[in-house]
Amino acid sequence: MAENTNSTSMTCEVCSEYYTDPLMLPCLHSFCKKCLIKAKEKQGSADTSLKCPTCDTSVNLPDGKIEGLAQNLWFEHKSKEASIEKKILGKEAISCDECSVDDSSDAAVVYCCDCGQFLCDYCKKGHKRKPKKSSHKLIDLETKESLELSPIKHEDGYCLWHTDQKLIYYCNDCEKLSQCSRLHWSR
Structure with a gap:
């Protein structure tokens, strides 16, 4: 591509x-x-x-x-x-995002479009074994096979006031996401 x-x-x-x-x-x-x-x-x-x-x-x-x-x-x-x-x-060379947590520097071999992470061969195998991640789209970094980035997932948005809370409500009038309807409508 x-x-x-x-x-x-x-x-x-x-x-x-x-x-x-x-x-x-x-x-x-x-x-x-x-x-x-x-x-x-x-x-x-x-x-x-x-x-x-x-x-x-x-x-x-x-x-x-x-x-x-x-x-x-x-x-x-x-x-x-x-x-x-x-x-x-x-x-x-791209380092594995999973291994870099442990201060290791294994080279990544795939990119997971769903998780937004570069993974080494070892972490890729573990990734595929997890039921919730087994269907994730992986891009092979060697062959660039399946280089179609459109399925990259949006990261969850977080509330500006409740920084540990994901945005969960959408206001059709304001066309904005909000964490809580009570806070949103009190303005």
Whole structure:
């Protein structure tokens, strides 16, 4: 499979890197959270607005904070896909994500699209033996066989206020996910 030609569109205009924690401004431009924080610091911390680095539109920040801006989950997902694809297609050895927990550095032989982990041969065998993981889609790093990243799973979103709680409610009126309906509707 050829490298994704649209990977440049998955890069932040400020830092030219793949998006990390992309946030979307009301003018519909998106940037890495860290890039917006730096832009806000340059403007001065007392200001509750931010100028878009692309179009200079002045944006009022919710509660005067960058964190109040909407997450661009689509960009985040596509940036992760592009970054993973670049890693898979690259020439450098990739360490096993499971073994790296134990400070080992075994080379990965597959990528699990469902778990989002690179696995060595030993961990791959264990992965296949687990009933809940036996049907996971694995990409062979040697042959690049089945290099189709669309099944990469979205990571579960977590509540901004209850950081240990997954987002479980969706409000059709606001078109947003929420952790708890009581907190959401009390605003």
